[in-house]
Amino acid sequence: MAGTTTARRDDTRLAILFILPALLGFLVFLVWPALRGLYLSFTKFNLLTPPEFNGLDNYIRMAQDPVFWNAMRVTIYYVVLNIGFQTVLALVIAVMMQRLTRRTWLRGIVLTPYLVSNVVAAMVFLWILDYQLGIGNKILDAIGVDKIAFLSSDTWVIPTIAFINVWRHVGYTALLIFAGLQTVPETVYEAGRIDGASEVRMFRSITVPLLRPILALVLIITVVGSFQVFDTVAITTRGGPVDSSRVLQYYIYDVAFGRFQFGYASAMSVALLIVLVIITFVQYRLTRAETSDLS
Amino acid sequence: MTTTTTPVAAPATADRVAPPERAGFNIGRAFAWLFMILVILASLFPFYWMLRTALSSNNALYAGSDSLLPVQPSLGGFERVFGTQSGQEAIDAGGAGQPINFWRYLANSVVVSTLITAGQVFFSAMAAYAFARLQWKHREKVFGFFLAGLMIPTIFTLLPNFVLIKQLGLVDTLLGIALPSMLMTPFAVFFLRQFFLGISREVEEAALVEGASKVRVFFRLILPMSSAPIATLSILTYITSWNDYFWPLMVSYTDNSRVLTVALGVFKSQTPQTGPDWAGLMAATLVAALPMLLLFMIFAKRIVNSIGFSGIK
Numbered sequence: 001m002a003g004t005t006t007a008r009r010d011d012t013r014l015a016i017l018f019i020l021p022a023l024l025g026f027l028v029f030l031v032w033p034a035l036r037g038l039y040l041s042f043t044k045f046n047l048l049t050p051p052e053f054n055g056l057d058n059y060i061r062m063a064q065d066p067v068f069w070n071a072m073r074v075t076i077y078y079v080v081l082n083i084g085f086q087t088v089l090a091l092v093i094a095v096m097m098q099r100l101t102r103r104t105w106l107r108g109i110v111l112t113p114y115l116v117s118n119v120v121a122a123m124v125f126l127w128i129l130d131y132q133l134g135i136g137n138k139i140l141d142a143i144g145v146d147k148i149a150f151l152s153s154d155t156w157v158i159p160t161i162a163f164i165n166v167w168r169h170v171g172y173t174a175l176l177i178f179a180g181l182q183t184v185p186e187t188v189y190e191a192g193r194i195d196g197a198s199e200v201r202m203f204r205s206i207t208v209p210l211l212r213p214i215l216a217l218v219l220i221i222t223v224v225g226s227f228q229v230f231d232t233v234a235i236t237t238r239g240g241p242v243d244s245s246r247v248l249q250y251y252i253y254d255v256a257f258g259r260f261q262f263g264y265a266s267a268m269s270v271a272l273l274i275v276l277v278i279i280t281f282v283q284y285r286l287t288r289a290e291t292s293d294l295s
Numbered sequence: 296m297t298t299t300t301t302p303v304a305a306p307a308t309a310d311r312v313a314p315p316e317r318a319g320f321n322i323g324r325a326f327a328w329l330f331m332i333l334v335i336l337a338s339l340f341p342f343y344w345m346l347r348t349a350l351s352s353n354n355a356l357y358a359g360s361d362s363l364l365p366v367q368p369s370l371g372g373f374e375r376v377f378g379t380q381s382g383q384e385a386i387d388a389g390g391a392g393q394p395i396n397f398w399r400y401l402a403n404s405v406v407v408s409t410l411i412t413a414g415q416v417f418f419s420a421m422a423a424y425a426f427a428r429l430q431w432k433h434r435e436k437v438f439g440f441f442l443a444g445l446m447i448p449t450i451f452t453l454l455p456n457f458v459l460i461k462q463l464g465l466v467d468t469l470l471g472i473a474l475p476s477m478l479m480t481p482f483a484v485f486f487l488r489q490f491f492l493g494i495s496r497e498v499e500e501a502a503l504v505e506g507a508s509k510v511r512v513f514f515r516l517i518l519p520m521s522s523a524p525i526a527t528l529s530i531l532t533y534i535t536s537w538n539d540y541f542w543p544l545m546v547s548y549t550d551n552s553r554v555l556t557v558a559l560g561v562f563k564s565q566t567p568q569t570g571p572d573w574a575g576l577m578a579a580t581l582v583a584a585l586p587m588l589l590l591f592m593i594f595a596k597r598i599v600n601s602i603g604f605s606g607i608k
Contacts, residue, residue, distance in 0.1 A: 011429035014509055018429065019437075021414075022422035025478025026444055033455035034447050040455065047461065093334055096327045108595045109335050111602075112342070115591045116584040117538035119556045123563065123580040124341045127348060127573055135344065138361050171338065172602065179603030199323055228450045231540040235560055249450065249541075256454055257545065266454060273451045 040266035047260055058267035068268060070243050071251040072275075074158060078247060079226045081162040087219060089166065090173035095203065097174070098181050107178065110171040118231035121168040126151065126236050129160060151236050154244035161232050161245060173222060180214030181207070216287035223283065224276055248272050342584070349373065349578035353389030356573055372578030376562075390572045391565040396550050397582065400558040404537055404586075407472050407554055411536040414477035416529050420521070422479060423487035424513050428499070438488070445481040457545050467552045472543050476536065483528060490524045491517060527601045530594050534587055555583045 041058055043051035062068050097106055113121060129136045129150035137147040150160040184207065192202045208215075230249040233239060239246035239254065246254075248268065256265035348356070349372045350365035359366030374380035375390045377397050385391065425431075426438045456475045465471030494517065502512050518525070540556040547553050553561070562579050566572070591598060 010431065011425075011509060012431040015425040015429045015431040015434070018421040018425040018513075021418035022479035022484060025418065025475075026441060026481070029456060029459075029475040029478070030444050030447060030452060030481075033452035033459065036455040036458070037451055040458075047458070092330070096331050096334075099324065099327050100331060104596045104599050106331065106335075107599045108591075109338055111599060112338055112588070112591065115534065115587045115598075117540060117556045117587075119538075119540050119559050120580050120584045121341075123559065123576060124345050126563075127577060128341060128344060130573075133356050133360050133573065135360065142361070167337070167341070175599065175602040182603075224448060228448065231556075234540070234544070235563060252454075253541075253545075262454060262458065269451055269454060273448065276448055 037266050037269055040263055041270045042267075043263040045262040045266075047262060051263065054263065058264045061264060062267055062271060067243060067246065067251060068271075071246050071248045074244065074246060075227060075229070075248045078158050078162055078229060079223060081159055082165050082226050082229075083219070083222050085162065086166045086170050086173055086222065087215075090170050090177055090218075091215070093170065093174040094177035094181055095207065097178055107175055110174055112171065113168045114172040116168075118165070118168060119235050121164055122232045122235035125160075125164045125167070152241055154241050157237060157241065157245045161229070161236065164232055164236075165226070165229065169222070169225075173218060176218050177211065177214060180211055180218075183214070184210050212287065216283065219287070220280055220283050223279060227272065227276055227279075342581075342588075345577045345581045345584070348573055349581050351574050353572060353574050369574075372572075372574035372576075373582075375572065375575040376578045376582055385575075386567070388572075388574075389567065389569060390575050391567045395558070395562060395579070396553075397558075397579075399550055400553055400555045401586075403469060403552060404554040404556075406469050407543070408533050408536045410469070410473040411476045412529050412532045414473070415479060415483055415532055416525060418477075419479045419483035419528075420487050420518065420525065421513070422484050423491055424517060426484070426488045427491035428512075428517070429509065441481050441484055445485065453542060453545065456542075460546060465546075467547050467549055469552050472546045472552060472554070473536075475542075483532070486528060487521070487524065490521055494520060527597055530590070530598060531601060534590065534598075537587060555586075559583045 040051060042053060042055060044054045044057070045051035093110060097110070100106065128134050131137060131147060131149050131152065134150075136150065140147055148156055150156050188206055188210070189202060192206055197205070228249050229247050230253065233245055233247055233250045234253075237245045239250050249272070252265045252268045252272070255261050255268070347363070347365050350368050350370070351359070352367040352369045352371060355367035369388075371380065371384075371388045371390070375385050375388070376395055378395055380388070380390070422441075426434060426441075452475075460466055460471045460474065463471070463474075465474065498520075499512055499516060502516055503509070507515070538556060539554075540560070543552075543554045543557050544560070547557055559579055563571075563576060
C-alpha cells in the first residue's frame with residue numbers, strides 16, 4: 001500500500017468552482033449590502049427614485065431626533081433587563097441540570113420555547129398577559145394584587161417584552177452554559193469536596209471562574225442578539241404605548257417601510273452597528289474572554 | 296484564580312457520574328428538583344394554555360377564565376384557521392369573518408425553508424471542502440475574509456438586501472425571501488470546514504491514489520462521511536429559517552409569498568371590532584408552532600446536543 005503523500009497539486013481551478021456559489025453569496029448578499037448600507041446612510045432614498053447624496057444630513061437629523069434617542073434608551077433598558085435576568089436564570093438552570101441528570105429529556109423540555117418563533121411566543125403571552133381575560137391577571141387577582149396592564153402601560157411594557165424573550169431564550173442560553181460546564185473536569189470538584197467546600201462555595205469559587213470564557217462568549221452573543229429585538233415588539237405593541245416600546249430596530253423599520261425614508265433608516269442602522277461593535281469590544285476586553293483559567 | 300490543589304488521581308476521561316450520596320446532600324438535590332419542576336412548568340404551560348384556549352369558545356372565555364380546561368369546548372378556533380367556517384358563523388363566534396389561507400402559508404414556509412437549507416448547506420459544504428482539502432494559493436487569506444464576514448450583524452444587511460431584491464424584481468416572491476441566505480452563511484462554512492479538517496486523510500489519499508478525482512472524493516467520500524454534522528446543520532438551518540419573521544415580513548406583501556410567521560402577524564391584525572378572536576388566534580398560533588415542535592420531537596437528541604461551542608474555540 002503506497003504510503004507516499006500525494007504530489008503537490010494545484011487545485012486552483014477546482015477550488016474556484018467549489019467556492020463560487022458561496023463566494024457569490026458572500027459578496028452579493030453580505031459584503032455589498034454592508035457597504036451599500038453605509039453609502040445609503042449618506043443619501044436621501046425613497047425607493048422609487050434613485051438615492052440622492054445628502055452628506056451628513058441624516059446623521060445631523062439623528063442627533064436631534066428625540067424619537068431616536070428614546071429608541072436608544074428604550075433598547076438599552078430592554079437589553080439590560082433581558083440579558084441580566086436571562087443570564088442569571090440560565091446559569092442557575094444549567095447548574096441545576098448538571099446536578100440532576102445528563103439525560104436529554106430535561107434539556108429538551110427546557111429548550112422547547114426556543115423551537116417556536118418569536119411571533120408564536122409573543123402571541124401566546126399577548127393572550128396570557130391580557131388585561132381583561134388573561135390568566136396572568138387572574139392569578140394576580142386571586143392573590144389580591146392589582147391587575148397589571150402588562151403590555152399597555154408604559155412602565156410595564158419593556159419589562160414584559162423582556163420577560164417574553166427571556167421565556168423564549170433562557171433554555172438555549174442555559175444549554176450553552178451547560179455545554180461549557182461539561183468542560184470543567186470533575187477532578188477539580190472532587191478536590192474541592194475533599195477540602196470540605198460546600199456546594200455553594202464550590203459554585204462561587206470553582207464553577208463561575210472556570211466558566212468565565214464561556215459566560216463571556218454567551219454574554220456577547222446574547223447582548224448583540226438582544227439589541228436587535230424586533231419581532232416581539234412588532235406583534236405585541238408596535239412601539240406603543242406612544243413610544244415606550246419603540247425599540248431601535250422597530251423605529252428603523254417604521255422609518256424605512258412606513259415613511260419610505262431609506263436613507264435615514266440606513267443612518268440609524270449604522271448607528272446601531274457602531275453601538276454593537278463598541279459593546280462587543282468592551283465586553284471582550286472586560287471579561288478577558290480569550291483567556292481560560294483551566295489551562 | 297487558579298486552583299493550586301493537585302488533582303486527585305482520576306480516570307483519564309473525566310468522570311461524569313454524579314457525586315456519591317451524603318447526608319444533607321438530599322436537601323440540595325430536592326431543592327434542585329423543585330426548581331427544575333418550576334422551570335419545566337414555566338416552559339410548557341404556555342403551550343398547554345394555547346391548546347386550552349384554542350379549544351374554547353370566545354364568548355365563554357370571560358366567565359370561565361380561571362378554568363384550566365377548555366371552556367365550552369369547540370373546534371371553532373381551528374375551523375377559522377383552516378377556513379372551514381363560513382363568514383357569518385365566524386363572526387358570530389367572535390372571529391373576523393375572513394378566511395385564512397393556512398395551507399398556502401404552510402406550503403410557502405416549506406418551500407422557503409427547504410430552498411434555504413438545501414442551498415446553504417450544499418454550497419457551504421463545497422466551499423468548506425475547498426478551504427479544508429483543496430490546495431490553492433491564498434486559501435487561508437480568503438478564509439480569513441469569510442471569517443471577518445461572520446462579524447457583520449445580519450440585521451445591518453437587511454435593508455440593503457431588500458433594496459437589492461427589489462431591484463432584481465423579486466419582491467413578494469419566495470425566491471426573494473430565500474435568496475440572501477440560500478448560498479451560504481459564514482457560520483455554515485466555518486462549521487463544516489472544522490469538521491472536514493478533522494476527517495482522516497488516509498481514506499482520501501487512498502481514493503486519490505486509485506485515480507479518483509477530488510470532485511469524486513467530495514461527493515462519494517467526504518459528504519457521506521459527514522452526514523452527521525450535515526444533518527445537524529440542516530436541521531438548525533431549517534428551524535432558523537422557518538421561524539424568521541423580520542426579513543420575510545419585509546419582502547412579502549401578498550399571500551403569494553407569505554410564510555407562516557408573517558401570516559400569524561397578519562391574522563392578529565385582523566382583530567374584529569368586538570375584540571380579539573382569542574380562540575382563533577391561539578389555534579393559529581398552535582398550528583404555526585406545531586411543525587417545529589414535531590421536528591423537535593423527532594430530532595430532539597440531535598438538536599439538544601448540537602448546542603455548545605464544540606469546534607468554535
